[in-house]
Amino acid sequence: FGAGTALAGHAVQGLAEEPPPWMKTPGEPFTNYGRPSPHEKDVIRWISANAGAPGNGISWTPLHKLEGIVTPNGLHFERHHNGVPQIDPHRHRLLIHGLVENPLSFSIDDLLRYPMVSRLCFVECGGNSNAGWHEEPIQTPVGYFHGLASCSEWTGVPLAVILDEAGLRPEARWLIAEGADAAAMNISIPVEKALDDAMLALYQNGERLRPENGYPLRLILPGWEAVLSVKWLRRLQAANRPVMARNETAKYTELLPSGKARQFTFVMDAKSIITFPSPGRNLSGPGLYQISGLAWSGRGRIRRVEISADGGRSWAESALQEPVLPQCFTRFRLPWRWDGSPLVLKSRATDETGYVQPEREVLIAERGRHGYFHYNAVVAWAVAEDGTVSHVYA
Amino acid sequence: FGAGTALAGHAVQGLAEEPPPWMKTPGEPFTNYGRPSPHEKDVIRWISANAGAPGNGISWTPLHKLEGIVTPNGLHFERHHNGVPQIDPHRHRLLIHGLVENPLSFSIDDLLRYPMVSRLCFVECGGNSNAGWHEEPIQTPVGYFHGLASCSEWTGVPLAVILDEAGLRPEARWLIAEGADAAAMNISIPVEKALDDAMLALYQNGERLRPENGYPLRLILPGWEAVLSVKWLRRLQAANRPVMARNETAKYTELLPSGKARQFTFVMDAKSIITFPSPGRNLSGPGLYQISGLAWSGRGRIRRVEISADGGRSWAESALQEPVLPQCFTRFRLPWRWDGSPLVLKSRATDETGYVQPEREVLIAERGRHGYFHYNAVVAWAVAEDGTVSHVYA
Amino acid sequence: APEGPKLGRPASPEEIAAQDINVFPDGTGLPPGKGTAHEGKALYDAKCASCHGPKGIGGSAEELAGGGSLTGPHPDKNIGTYWPYATTLFDFVRRSMPLDAPRSLTDDQVYAVTAYLLYINGIIDERTEMNAASLPRVEMPNRRGFIPIWPGEKAR
Amino acid sequence: APEGPKLGRPASPEEIAAQDINVFPDGTGLPPGKGTAHEGKALYDAKCASCHGPKGIGGSAEELAGGGSLTGPHPDKNIGTYWPYATTLFDFVRRSMPLDAPRSLTDDQVYAVTAYLLYINGIIDERTEMNAASLPRVEMPNRRGFIPIWPGEKAR
């Protein structure tokens, strides 16, 4: 043995050496903080930053390389306006002022003593998937198309607890949040959300927040566009009106064909994407496969994800991996036998409010092609006879 | 402002500088794979390895530094017999043989194409918490006492799928699993478990397994002592009897006072630990606190975690953080006002089978003090008048 | 909400004033100071043009002028065509720009460069002074260009 | 179980034989070969004593001899007092030892050092040959020392 017969799709069959070298010599020692295998070195956030400003841009979660629903912290997508601040947590404060009875300042040590809750939920940039608006379908791995979305277990203090302590005045309708980064990013948040499920997050997947995800403190507004989940949170001003910051006027508003723009579009609508098969993750010949993908909705739980292998004429219901949680990535899977003929795969999510992910034509008929943000249309993958997968508008 | 009045427990009140330095200069650039803040450099696995053999030992998850239920991959506990093998996934194979119709060999690429499932579950070493058997209560942070347990979202192929393909013979009662490490660790697994919920895990918290957690392939046997969740899995021999390997005879058996030992003790019984307050995480004066901790059971879901602040005379029911999943860490929390008097805190878990975590005297009456493995008694923390927390037997 | 341990330290008016840099459309939050486009031009050329290009066009960072239309096949969103409030410019530039040295401008400089940006967008003339009183009164071309989705969305 | 794509490649008997190093209590899996404690001693002193100490006692790694009792305040679990099967010794040493060079011993060497470990535990004498036939027949002192919990546990 040692070299086997080459079967379809499997070049190397036998083992070159028995026992393999790593069974004959002691392995590597323990580590205080582990890292991925060097063989997984292409499982990275793909960085797209401004040439003139290295801290301005985005990096994408490689959704096409991942399984399950949790995004490991090292791969959570990034959006920075001016880099990742290196904050000393002992010198960081959260100030609450404006329309409150008691303007207050909190240290991180203070907040760590408050009652906490945990929840698994997605964080998605309002600009995620925006290549979908392009006239030509972008050809890129899923993560570099839809990977401005990640999902973690966040733990922190319900914002309502702190607002109670400060004594929000009845006239207060908005909270203007501000980050302690070099962009001092500010944005206005309705008090309804702040009092509902907003969280002052301190932990991400068990450990303290990562620097690029807001260490030592960030807002989490489950289901809402991520620009509102302000990182490096330092200040909340209660006000009776929004501040009309750059990122809620010039950005994160959607221009319609009429020339008017939608403003205060907060909720991320239901979306689904097939991560396997997908561009770059081709089929290796006819046979049985498991279609796998992710769905999520800012409005609540995913109720159903349907899959079509005929470009949308017929649909089959996929299995949703338990637990199915509100405002959380939901992994869907479906066994599927490919007969080798060319076809078009689609997935379509329905959430618990009954909202159904729209076809692209429908979304574009409603919004035009220049909204830039909040693209959530059904995505279509064409499978060619040789198993190659490409993105199509179909 | 700048220097504030010192309040109890909070030395630095104001900010030394406004705006802080990290708001005046661009932050750090994007990274392909992120890391924790340098300010969290003491949130590490604590290594306890054999002086003469650096790859033989354990490293602990710092449960006292974490919140929520997910263990980040970098902090998953380690137990290695002879180090972490550096396996080339393209040269790794899984062989199934013995009492099967079709002995088969699978590459990792093969397995990646199989139907997968995901589940959040704990992995706990059978020797976790064994300092509880000591005559004197160990004084150490929780993670270095109970941190041979971690919890992740594992994704992989149900072992039953592969066993179906190989055609398990009716006489097959056990599967002897073997790892591709330098210890070639082998152990016998009942087919009942193999066919029930055993998983050939390929992904851990979204990304491929970490080297120290079995990359590229490990078994996950939810709820069973972790030595059975064989890492770097390379071989499964179906047999009609256990192989009686060193790790199921000389180790992972519990010596009783009679001189006889319990053998094939697989299930990890219900356990709970209060992570705050806990040794090293003291109270900073009388006032309101949130007690927080972790509970889990190898038999299913946690049904209830009760907390006593009077050494076990009276108990209050804590809130369990949703989702409460079977064989999974469950975070419990309880608001608690400390009046400043010395007392003893305990937590007690009950699982969905009705099993109640025993008091230490009861466990020791049943097992003696030399079982070494499967220690799961109620843990008691004494809070002193100055807020210092220590481990006591009470 | 559950009860908290109430550890918040009262924040003094001075402490708040030192941190509060939010500027609202009605001018709330604008500091004393003033500046004209004429004054702002030199500053812009020295501290902004390297990224945003001369007169706000043709740099590596976003265009800050150039006109254009919000309809048709290639809508042009910029300060002149899209931004609804002049106060946002002051708010944003003071907190975030120049990107390589945020918070380095004096309030007078921010007024001046804000005036310059309004000027190159054809909204004010070169000599009009921008200050806490005049800036909120600048009527931006796209002031009425936004359809409120919230709180309508809330109701869904 | 759900259906899989059936990608498993048939494994040949030779391939299996090359990998299968499991040794069962009845001797299944033991290779040809032989050795005595007398032969094993030199090998032990050269390759094992550095970690396990001379005669299995007093090294940095686990004690491999020493006797003692399984009851009382300080029970002593070791090969002689605790291990139920002699085959386990062969299985373990062949796959895992010496720790710094696993899989480096020949099968004869494993038989010899296994014999030596049995010898220093007072179980066999120095000249008794260990081979595929004799090793499974060695009666370990603690052979009857285990109470099966499984499958009783299953029923709970």
Ligand code: HEC
């Ligand atoms: C080193 C490069 C650099 C310099 C210097 C710079 N900017 Fe910017 N500017 C940027 C980048 C990059 C952005 C986009 C920021 C983002 O993504 O949040 C930006 C955004 C802006 C915007 C918002 C544009 C929009 O349409 O949203 C304005 C206004 C602006 N800059 C004004 C200025 C002014 C005024 C100065 C000088 C005082 C300046 N900039 C200096 C790089 C620079």
Ligand code: HEC
């Ligand atoms: C470099 C150090 C080292 C050398 C050399 C070494 N060992 Fe070991 N041995 C260990 C360690 C460490 C363990 C514990 C392994 C574990 O935790 O799984 C061990 C365990 C054992 C055990 C199991 C003990 C028990 O009670 O479970 C046996 C038997 C053994 N060794 C035999 C040998 C033999 C025979 C040799 C030489 C051929 C040898 N060892 C050489 C370090 C060594």
Ligand SMILES: [Ca+2]
């Ligand atoms: Ca928006």
Ligand SMILES: [Ca+2]
């Ligand atoms: Ca056991």
Ligand SMILES: [Ca+2]
């Ligand atoms: Ca103000």
Ligand SMILES: [Ca+2]
């Ligand atoms: Ca333009």
Ligand SMILES: [Ca+2]
């Ligand atoms: Ca065999």
Ligand SMILES: [Ca+2]
């Ligand atoms: Ca001894």
Ligand SMILES: [Co+2]
């Ligand atoms: Co305080």
Ligand SMILES: [Co+2]
């Ligand atoms: Co194959």
